[in-house]
Amino acid sequence: MTTSEATAPAAPVAKKGPNAIGITIFVLLLFALPLLLPVVLPLLGGIITLKPNFMIFQLTLVIIYAIAILGLNIVTGYNGQFSLGHGAFYAIGAYTAAILMDKLDCPYWLTIPISGVVCLVVGFLFGLPALRLQGHYLALATFALALAVPQLLKYNHIEWLTGGVQGIVIIKPDPPFGIKAINADQWLYYLALVVACIMFWLAINLIRGRLGRAMIAIRDHPIAAEVMGINLTVVKSMAFGISAAYTGVAGALGAIAIAFVAPDSFTIFLSISFLVGLVIGGLASISGAIYGGIFIQFIPNVADAISKAAPWAIYGLFLIAAVYVMPTGAAGLIKQWQAKRRAAKQ
Amino acid sequence: MAKLLDVKGLRAGYGQTEVLHGLTFELEQGGITTILGANGAGKTTTLRAICGMVRVAGDIVFAGQAIAGKATEDIVRLGVAHVPDGRGTFVQLTTEENVRLGAYVRSDKGQVAADLDRVYHYFPRLKERRMQQAGTLSGGEQQMLAISRALMLSPKLLLLDEPSFGLAPLIVQEIYRILRDINTKEKVSMLLVEQNANIALGIADHAYLLETGNIVMSGTSDVIKNDETIRKSYLGY
Amino acid sequence: MEAFLHQIFSGLAAGGIYASVALALVMIYTATHHINFAQGEMAMFATFIGWALIEWGGLNFWVAFLLTIVIAFCGGFAIERIVLRPLHDKPVLSIIIAFIGLLVIFNALAGWIFGFTIKAFPSPFPTSPPFGNRFLNWHEIGTVGITVVVLLLLFAFFRLTPLGLAMRAAAFNPESARLVGIRVGLMLALGWGLAAAIGSVAGMLVAHVVYLDPNMMAGILLYGFASALLGGIDNPGGAVVGGFIVGVAENVLGAYVIGTELKLSVALVLIIGVLLVKPAGLFGRRIVTRV
Numbered sequence: 109m110t111t112s113e114a115t116a117p118a119a120p121v122a123k124k125g126p127n128a129i130g131i132t133i134f135v136l137l138l139f140a141l142p143l144l145l146p147v148v149l150p151l152l153g154g155i156i157t158l159k160p161n162f163m164i165f166q167l168t169l170v171i172i173y174a175i176a177i178l179g180l181n182i183v184t185g186y187n188g189q190f191s192l193g194h195g196a197f198y199a200i201g202a203y204t205a206a207i208l209m210d211k212l213d214c215p216y217w218l219t220i221p222i223s224g225v226v227c228l229v230v231g232f233l234f235g236l237p238a239l240r241l242q243g244h245y246l247a248l249a250t251f252a253l254a255l256a257v258p259q260l261l262k263y264n265h266i267e268w269l270t271g272g273v274q275g276i277v278i279i280k281p282d283p284p285f286g287i288k289a290i291n292a293d294q295w296l297y298y299l300a301l302v303v304a305c306i307m308f309w310l311a312i313n314l315i316r317g318r319l320g321r322a323m324i325a326i327r328d329h330p331i332a333a334e335v336m337g338i339n340l341t342v343v344k345s346m347a348f349g350i351s352a353a354y355t356g357v358a359g360a361l362g363a364i365a366i367a368f369v370a371p372d373s374f375t376i377f378l379s380i381s382f383l384v385g386l387v388i389g390g391l392a393s394i395s396g397a398i399y400g401g402i403f404i405q406f407i408p409n410v411a412d413a414i415s416k417a418a419p420w421a422i423y424g425l426f427l428i429a430a431v432y433v434m435p436t437g438a439a440g441l442i443k444q445w446q447a448k449r450r451a452a453k454q
Numbered sequence: 455m456a457k458l459l460d461v462k463g464l465r466a467g468y469g470q471t472e473v474l475h476g477l478t479f480e481l482e483q484g485g486i487t488t489i490l491g492a493n494g495a496g497k498t499t500t501l502r503a504i505c506g507m508v509r510v511a512g513d514i515v516f517a518g519q520a521i522a523g524k525a526t527e528d529i530v531r532l533g534v535a536h537v538p539d540g541r542g543t544f545v546q547l548t549t550e551e552n553v554r555l556g557a558y559v560r561s562d563k564g565q566v567a568a569d570l571d572r573v574y575h576y577f578p579r580l581k582e583r584r585m586q587q588a589g590t591l592s593g594g595e596q597q598m599l600a601i602s603r604a605l606m607l608s609p610k611l612l613l614l615d616e617p618s619f620g621l622a623p624l625i626v627q628e629i630y631r632i633l634r635d636i637n638t639k640e641k642v643s644m645l646l647v648e649q650n651a652n653i654a655l656g657i658a659d660h661a662y663l664l665e666t667g668n669i670v671m672s673g674t675s676d677v678i679k680n681d682e683t684i685r686k687s688y689l690g691y
Numbered sequence: 692m693e694a695f696l697h698q699i700f701s702g703l704a705a706g707g708i709y710a711s712v713a714l715a716l717v718m719i720y721t722a723t724h725h726i727n728f729a730q731g732e733m734a735m736f737a738t739f740i741g742w743a744l745i746e747w748g749g750l751n752f753w754v755a756f757l758l759t760i761v762i763a764f765c766g767g768f769a770i771e772r773i774v775l776r777p778l779h780d781k782p783v784l785s786i787i788i789a790f791i792g793l794l795v796i797f798n799a800l801a802g803w804i805f806g807f808t809i810k811a812f813p814s815p816f817p818t819s820p821p822f823g824n825r826f827l828n829w830h831e832i833g834t835v836g837i838t839v840v841v842l843l844l845l846f847a848f849f850r851l852t853p854l855g856l857a858m859r860a861a862a863f864n865p866e867s868a869r870l871v872g873i874r875v876g877l878m879l880a881l882g883w884g885l886a887a888a889i890g891s892v893a894g895m896l897v898a899h900v901v902y903l904d905p906n907m908m909a910g911i912l913l914y915g916f917a918s919a920l921l922g923g924i925d926n927p928g929g930a931v932v933g934g935f936i937v938g939v940a941e942n943v944l945g946a947y948v949i950g951t952e953l954k955l956s957v958a959l960v961l962i963i964g965v966l967l968v969k970p971a972g973l974f975g976r977r978i979v980t981r982v
Contacts, residue, residue, distance in 0.1 A: 190787055192728070237967050244726045245970070247787050248916055249963050251728060255913055256959040263952055376909065380791055387788055421803065424796030428774060431785045431792070505870065530872035542867035544860050555860050558853065559872035603871065 138301055141167065143294075161293045165365070166405060168293070171300040172361045174401030175307050177385040178394065179354025185392035186315060187347040188327030193250030195379030196257040197227045197352040199371075201359025203261065206276040206369040207269060216281045216364050220303060223360035224353040231352020235345040254379040261371035275370025278363065296365050303361060307354060312394055314350070323347050355382075377420070384423045387430045390439030399439060457515075458483045458611060458643050459504070464512040464522075466503040473499045475667040476512065481611070481645055481660075486637055488646040488654040488675070491664035497647035498539045500664070501613045504645070505529055505536050517610060531559050535604035539615040541596045545589030549580055552588045552599055556606025566606070573602045576632050594625035601629070605636065612636075614646045618653060626650075630657055655679045697826035698942045704831035705914075706938020707838030711893035712915030713922065713930035714842070715886040720924050722862040722882045723779075725786055729793035730890055731912030733770075735905060736797045737763040737891035738898045739805045742812055752815040756895060760888045767887025771880040801905040812898035834896045841892055842931055845885075849927075858882060913958040914941065920965045923972030933973065937961065 141164075180194045204226045205219035214222075234253070261270050270276070283295035290298070314320050322343045325333040334340050363369045381404045389400025407426075408419035434441055459481040466474045473496045481487045491497050503510045506526045514522040521529050530536075535556070544552050553573060557566045574581040577598045583591060588599060597617055604612055617633070618626040634657055636642050648654035655661060655675045663671035663684070671684060678684055712730065719727045727733075741759035744750045750758070774793065778786055816829035849855035861868040861878035868875050894908065901907050914937055922933025941957060949957060965972065 184784070188784075190784060192787075192791065237963070244724075244783065244787070245966055247728075248726055248920075249966060252913055252916065252955075252959040252962045255909055256955040259953065259955045377795075380795060383788065383791060391784075418799070418803065420795050420799035424792045424794075424799060427792030427795065428789050431778065431781065431789050507866070507869070526869040527872050527874050530870060536870045538867065538870060542864065542870060544864050544867060546863050547856075547859065551856055551860075554853075555856065555868075555871045555873075558857055558860075607871065 135305065139298070141297075143290075161291065164293045164297050166409075168297045168300045168365050169362070170398075170401045170405045171297075171304045172358050172365060172401075173382075173385060173404055174397045175300075175304050175361070176355045176358035176382055177389060177400040177404075178307065178311055178397035179351045179358065180382050180386050181389075181392065181394075181397055182311065182314070182323075182354065183347050183351035184386060185396075186320065186327060187323040187344060187351075189344060189348065190244075190247040191250045191348075191351070191379075192247050192376075192383065193252075193254035193257075193379050194351070194355045194382050195374050195376065196250075196253045197231060197355040198359035198362065198378060198382075199257050199261065199369075199374035200230055200352075201227050201356030202363035202369045202374070203270060203276075203359075204356070205360035205363045206278050209278045210271075210276050211269070216278075217299070219364070220357055220360045224357040227356025227359075228349045228353035231356075232345050232349030234352075235348030236341070250379075251376070254376045258371040258375050261374070270371075271369075273371060275368060275373075278367050278369075280367040281364065300361050300365065303357065307357065308394065308397075311354075315394070319343065319346065380423070384427055388426060393439035395442075396439035399442075456483045457481070458485075458517060459645065460513075460515040461504070462513040464500070464503055464510060464514065466499055466508045466510045468499075468508060473667050474503065477664075477667075477669050479662050479669060479672065481643060484637075484641050484643055485660060486644040486646060486658045487660040487662070488648055488658035489662045489664050490648060490651045490654060493649065494666070495664040496667045497649075497664060498615055501536060501538075501615050501645070501647060504613060505534060530607065533607065533610035534613065535607040535609035535611070536613040537597075537600045537604045537615060537617060539619075541593075541600040543588050543591070543596045543599060545587070547588055548585050549588050549591065549599060550584040553580065553602050553606055556603035557608075560606075560608065565608075569606055569608060573605050576605075576635070577602055594621050594629070597621060597625075597629060601633070605642075609642060612642050612644045614644060616648055616650075617646075618648065618650045626653065633657065693826045694946075695943075698946045699939055700827045700831055702939030702942035703935060704834040704938070705897075705942060706918075706935035707835050708893045708897045708911060708934075709914045709918040709938050710931040710934025711838055711841065711889050712911060713918035713934045714845070714927055715889045715893075716915055716919045717922075717924060717927050717930040718882050718886045718889075720919070721927075722858075722879055723775075725783075725790070726916075726924075727886070728787065728790040729797065730886065730915070731908030732794045732797035732801075733763070733767065733887050734890035734894035735908040736801050737766070737887065738812070738894035738903060738907075739801050741891070741895050742810060742898070742903055743805070745813060752813060756815070759891050759895060763891035764884040764888040766884075768880045768884035770887075771883035775883075776876065776880075798905050805905075807905060810903040812895070812903045814899040830899055837892065837896060841889065845889070845927075854881075910955055910958070913955060913962070914938075917958050917961040917965070919972075920962060921972055923974040926972065926974045929972055929974030 176194065176198055179197075180191060183189050183191055201223040204223040205216070208214035208219045208222060209216055262273050263270075264272060280292050281295070282292055283290055287295075315324075322333065322338045325336070325338060326340060326343060330340065385397070385400030385404040387400075388403045389398070390396030403426075407422060457480050461480065462478050464474055464477040465472060477496075477500065479487070479489070489497055489500060499508060502508045504514060504516075504521075506521070506524050506529050510522050512522060513520065516529075516532060516534060519532060521532065521534075544555065547555075553570065557569065560566055579595060580598055580602060583595065588596070591599060601612075601614075601617070614633070617629055621629070630653060633644065637644060637657075646654055646658060655678060658675050661673065661675050661678045662669050663678070671678070673681075712734070715730050715734075716727060719725060719730070737759055740762055741755050744755035744758055745752060748755070770793065774789060775786070778789055814830045814833070816833040818829070820828060849859060857868070857873045858878045858881060860871070861873050861875045862882070865875045868878070893911070897911060898907065901911070915934070918934035918937045919930045920933070921937060922929030922931065924930075941954065944957065945954060
């Protein structure tokens with residue numbers, strides 16, 4: 109596989125990421141946030157009227173969405189395969205967690221890796237046949253999957269398991285070891301943050317490693333990649349499985365954080381949200397997933413004030429605008445800006 | 455005789471790569487001019503440039519109108535018909551539909567019907583295969599089809615891109631005999647690019663030699679044909 | 692037996708709808724090699740316009756019907772010109788994203804303008820049982836009749852008129868089409884207009900059955916995809932046949948085998964099944980891509 113190493117640097121990720129100090133500060137800040145918010149928010153007075161706990165809950169969702177978008181980015185951004193159906197894997201992750209907790213009294217933290225593994229397997233199996241399909245056909249198959257999932261979850265022969273239309277209510281976990289210093293919302297935030305740090309770290313290593321280079325090679329030149337001895341089916345299926353696993357982990361975290369799952373939360377529009385996050389955040393960019401998560405969590409809140417339909421109209425406009433004016437997403441724009449600033453300094 | 459086509463300093467290329475580095479040539483009304491050259495010399499690109507199918511710089515004047523930079527559809531409407539490289543057959547359509555498409559821009563219906571008969575008269579084989587899917591025709595038949603489609607425009611200028619390519623010698627002779635007929639009887643001017651210099655010089659009155667995007671020699675066909683140095687160094691026979 | 696006949700006939704009525712949607716998809720696919728994920732939402736939005744013309748504008752059904760078709764045509768034409776034309780040389784992903792953007796916008800606009808409550812859509816056909824039969828109704832007969840008329844008109848247009856021929860030529864071989872003077876861009880936009888118009892017919896016919904709301908076309912679009920794939924995504928005739936096959940199969944299977952709850956999953960299985968077993972569909976041509 110030495111030949112593939114020679115071609116890999118052409119891909120955007122082969123460059124060095126942002127500096128380690130910046131990342132460390134950023135992560136530390138994220139960890140400090142729940143403790144700062146209750147102090148800072150009252151100081152801001154009337155500007156932000158949100159309760160600190162609700163704000164923290166929203167930030168937890170941002171982190172969860174970022175993990176899901178990162179998953180989608182692995183398959184779409186880095187491997188060049190289109191999935192319009194990642195909401196389905198999010199649903200599978202969420203339901204796996206909810207059912208494990210509801211039926212088997214499984215501890216909540218254990219459901220997260222289990223959901224990941226379940227989605228890895230389901231994604232790999234779905235990927236194996238579906239990935240023989242290219243471009244549009246894969247998009248079509250995953251689109252169909254996303255449309256069918258809510259109906260499948262409501263199917264009355266599995267209602268005993270899924271709770272049918274009613275869904276499943278689960279109990280929000282308290283902080284472990286009887287810690288009193290933080291409340292349940294803050295604890296969930298930390299849980300999501302820790303999981304996210306692990307997942308992002310794994311993703312960076314994945315992309316820089318052998319499998320990642322093979323994925324990128326397939327995206328950029330499938331025929332050359334095959335000639336170099338990369339097994340297209342295996343690599344593409346692996347990418348799809350890993351991507352599904354990420355989204356499944358996010359789904360499990362989402363179920364725990366919201367303490368409820370129901371079929372109608374997992375419509376095609378969830379899949380489209382992830383796509384919006386991916387495109388707005390930036391394709392083939394690790395940090396883009398974070399911007400994407402922020403976008404799909406907060407834009408609807410702002411737009412909801414106008415009309416129930418407004419968030420989606422805005423999503424649609426952003427999607428089309430993104431294709432025209434910022435194909436590299438927010439991450440790309442920020443990189444450009446940094447490069448300009450550096451150039452200006454010299 | 456008046457100039458039908460007058461090209462000055464034509465540059466053209468694909469993306470960043472320039473293929474033609476400033477060609478100057480002309481074609482007289484009613485004449486047949488040929489551009490000869492090896493593979494990759496830029497012959498096809500020259501024809502595509504005239505038709506506005508590649509980005510161009512320089513002057514192209516056709517029948518007194520500047521056409522450089524115009525859209526292909528508009529250049530066609532001025533009476534430039536192109537028999538393209540690879541024949542451009544609409545493989546899913548029938549032979550007759552292919553031929554009829556050539557007259558798409560014309561509004562004189564009665565004359566179109568007459569032209570259809572005339573074209574079938576030149577190429578009776580196509581008439582036999584009128585209702586056949588064009589993709590099933592042989593290479594020679596598809597070449598005839600491409601010429602027929604171009605003739606249906608009732609063009610002032612016919613651009614021919616290697617009509618002998620990949621065809622058996624007998625069929626090549628037949629096609630060239632008909633091209634000569636069309637030129638003499640219907641006064642259609644032709645710009646012909648060919649690798650097969652022998653046959654092209656046999657029909658053309660003027661010839662240009664193209665080498666890697668530059669014209670290196672020009673003259674009447676007779677002069678070029680009889681000049682041993684040119685023949686040996688450029689035409690290779 | 693009567694019940695079975697009823698299922699067959701309902702299946703044909705549904706099949707007519709699927710055939711129309713499939714045909715709209717195929718038209719855009721043959722011209723651009725893109726699958727229009729927004730086709731269903733465009734049809735839904737057009738149906739809302741028809742509804743508004745009838746309910747708010749007080750127009751007669753047929754006047755509103757024809758007017759909606761014209762509006763849908765213009766809308767499709769405009770979308771191609773404004774949104775998709777500038778993207779024609781972008782990668783596939785960009786175009787899929789644009790389609791999804793359109794889908795979302797139409798869905799949101801419909802909800803915004805017309806509301807999310809489910810609405811009844813009138814049928815122009817009498818409600819009395821035809822010929823004293825209990826196993827079919829006039830709306831189903833009318834649906835089959837209208838779709839067949841629309842399909843025949845389209846067939847005649849593409850086979851017999853010079854414009855239809857030019858549109859086919861532009862779709863099959865754009866470069867050669869330009870060389871005979873066909874304005875390929877215009878033909879594409881016309882194709883979009885026609886596809887949108889056909890979709891609007893399907894939407895207005897099916898809205899009486901499934902009721903009108905912003906999400907009404909999701910399932911129908913899925914069956915349209917399945918029909919188009921079954922018949923061969925590059926073959927209009929195949930797509931129509933595929934539509935009727937899928938319609939009948941769906942109704943019969945739904946009534947006797949699977950139940951109606953899993954309709955979308957059936958479509959999913961059908962889509963993936965066709966893609967895996969016979970990607971070219973029943974009547975499509977295999978396309979060999981050369982390196």
